[in-house]
Amino acid sequence: MRTLTVPRRPTAGLREALVLVAVSLGQFLIQLDLTIVNVALPSIGADLGVSASGLQWVVDGYNVAMASLLLIGGRLGDRSGHKRVYLVGIAVFALGSGLCAVAPTAGALTASRILQGIGAAIELPATLAILSHTFTDPRRRAQAMGIWASVAGSSLVIGPVLGGALVAAFGWRSVFVVNLPVVVLVALLTVRTVRAGGIERGVRSLDVRGQMLGSAALALLAGGAIEGGRLGFASALPAGLLVAGALALVGFVVAERRHPDPVLPLGYFRNAGYAAANVNGFVMGFATIGLLFVFSLFFQQVQGFSPVGAGARFLPLTVAFVITGPVVGRLIDRLGHRMPMASGAVLLAVGALLLLRVDAGSGLAPVGWPFVLIGVGYGLLSTPMAAAVMGAVPPERAGMASSTNLTARLVGGVFGIAVLGASLPNTVVGAPDFPQRFVDGLHAALIAAAVVAMAGAVVALRGRADR
Known part of the structure; x- marks a missing residue:
C-alpha cells in the first residue's frame, strides 16, 4: 500500500532564509523602480x-506618493498584521506597474507611477517589520538586515544596467513589465513562509488627523521642492506649496503631541541614536538618489552613452555597496551604530567632492573611484540606520519605526532630485554651450551633496545612544 506523504513545512533555518528572500526581493523591486526608470527617461x-520637468515628475511622482504614505503603511502593518499588509502592497504595486507599461500619455504614466508608489508605501515598512519578527536574535537580525540592504542596494547597478538593456531591446515600457513575474514569486514565497503576526493590541483609535496632516505635509513639501527646482523657489507655485507644507507639518506635530496613540510617537526621537538614524536616512537619500538622477542625465545627454552604457557606469558604486552591506552587519555588533553611520556619511561627502574632477570628456577612472567610495559609504549608512531604529522600539511598533526611517530616506531622495536637478541648465540638449553648462551645474550639485553628507556625519557622531 502506498503511503500518502504530506509536504513538510520548511525547517526553522530554511524558513528564515526564505523569509529573507521574500522581503529582500520585495524591497529590491521598490528600489529598482527608483533607478531603472532613470535610464529610460530620454x-x-x-x-x-x-519636457525635462515632466520627466522629473515621472521619477518623483513615485517617490512623493511613497514618501507621503509610508507612515500610514507602517501603521496599517502594526494594526492589521505585516504579512497581510505586505501582500496587499505587492498587489497594488503590480497593478501600478501594469498600468505604467500601457500608459498612452505622460499624465497617465505619472498617475500610474503614483499608484506604484502607493503600493510601495503599503509594502515597504512591512519588509523590515517582518525581518524584525522573524530574526529575534539581535546579531542574526543585524546580519539579515545587512543582506536585506545589500539586495535592495544592488538595484543601484542592476536597475540602470537592466533598464538600459530592456530599453535597447524592447523599448521603455518593458522596464515596468519586468516587475510582474518577480511580484508573483514574492507573493508565493510570502504566503508559504511568512507567519502572521505583528498586530498591535490595545489600540484606542486610529490617528486619522495625524495621518492626513503628515501625508499632506510630505506631499506639499516634496511638490514645492520639485516645482522650485523647475520655476525657482521664489515663484508663486513652489512658494505656496512650501508654505502650505510647513503649516501642515506644524499641524502634524501638534496633532501627534495631543493624540493618545499617534501615528508617529515623537518621544522616540529623544533617543539620540534613533534621531540620528532618521536624519541620516534623509542625508543618504538626498546624496545617493540625487546623484544617480543627475549622473544618469550626464552620461547620456553630455557624454552620449546609450542606456546600457550609462547603466554600466554605475557598476563601481553598487558593487562596492553590495560587498559592504553584509560585512557591516558584523561591524555593528562590535562598534555599535554611531561610527559606521558617521563614516558612511563622510565617505559620501568625499566621493562627491572627488567627482568635481569630472568634465564632459572624462573617462571611467575619474567617475569610478569616487563611485566606489560612495557605494561603501552607502553600505556603512544603510544597515546601521535600520538596526538603530528597529532596536529603539518595542516589537509591536516595528512597522512605525521602519516607515519613519524609510520616509526619511525617500523624502531625502525627493529633495535630492529637486535641489541637485535645479542646478542643471535649461539649455536645449545639443546646443553648443550645453555640455559646459551642464558640467558647471553638476559641480554645484556635487558641492551641495557633500555639504549635506557632512552635516549627517556630525549628527551621527552626536548620537550617543548606539546600541
Whole structure:
C-alpha cells in the first residue's frame, strides 16, 4: 500500500532564509523602480513628448506618493498584521506597474507611477517589520538586515544596467513589465513562509488627523521642492506649496503631541541614536538618489552613452555597496551604530567632492573611484540606520519605526532630485554651450551633496545612544 506523504513545512533555518528572500526581493523591486526608470527617461521623453520637468515628475511622482504614505503603511502593518499588509502592497504595486507599461500619455504614466508608489508605501515598512519578527536574535537580525540592504542596494547597478538593456531591446515600457513575474514569486514565497503576526493590541483609535496632516505635509513639501527646482523657489507655485507644507507639518506635530496613540510617537526621537538614524536616512537619500538622477542625465545627454552604457557606469558604486552591506552587519555588533553611520556619511561627502574632477570628456577612472567610495559609504549608512531604529522600539511598533526611517530616506531622495536637478541648465540638449553648462551645474550639485553628507556625519557622531 502506498503511503500518502504530506509536504513538510520548511525547517526553522530554511524558513528564515526564505523569509529573507521574500522581503529582500520585495524591497529590491521598490528600489529598482527608483533607478531603472532613470535610464529610460530620454526614451520616455521622446516617445510621449515629455519636457525635462515632466520627466522629473515621472521619477518623483513615485517617490512623493511613497514618501507621503509610508507612515500610514507602517501603521496599517502594526494594526492589521505585516504579512497581510505586505501582500496587499505587492498587489497594488503590480497593478501600478501594469498600468505604467500601457500608459498612452505622460499624465497617465505619472498617475500610474503614483499608484506604484502607493503600493510601495503599503509594502515597504512591512519588509523590515517582518525581518524584525522573524530574526529575534539581535546579531542574526543585524546580519539579515545587512543582506536585506545589500539586495535592495544592488538595484543601484542592476536597475540602470537592466533598464538600459530592456530599453535597447524592447523599448521603455518593458522596464515596468519586468516587475510582474518577480511580484508573483514574492507573493508565493510570502504566503508559504511568512507567519502572521505583528498586530498591535490595545489600540484606542486610529490617528486619522495625524495621518492626513503628515501625508499632506510630505506631499506639499516634496511638490514645492520639485516645482522650485523647475520655476525657482521664489515663484508663486513652489512658494505656496512650501508654505502650505510647513503649516501642515506644524499641524502634524501638534496633532501627534495631543493624540493618545499617534501615528508617529515623537518621544522616540529623544533617543539620540534613533534621531540620528532618521536624519541620516534623509542625508543618504538626498546624496545617493540625487546623484544617480543627475549622473544618469550626464552620461547620456553630455557624454552620449546609450542606456546600457550609462547603466554600466554605475557598476563601481553598487558593487562596492553590495560587498559592504553584509560585512557591516558584523561591524555593528562590535562598534555599535554611531561610527559606521558617521563614516558612511563622510565617505559620501568625499566621493562627491572627488567627482568635481569630472568634465564632459572624462573617462571611467575619474567617475569610478569616487563611485566606489560612495557605494561603501552607502553600505556603512544603510544597515546601521535600520538596526538603530528597529532596536529603539518595542516589537509591536516595528512597522512605525521602519516607515519613519524609510520616509526619511525617500523624502531625502525627493529633495535630492529637486535641489541637485535645479542646478542643471535649461539649455536645449545639443546646443553648443550645453555640455559646459551642464558640467558647471553638476559641480554645484556635487558641492551641495557633500555639504549635506557632512552635516549627517556630525549628527551621527552626536548620537550617543548606539546600541
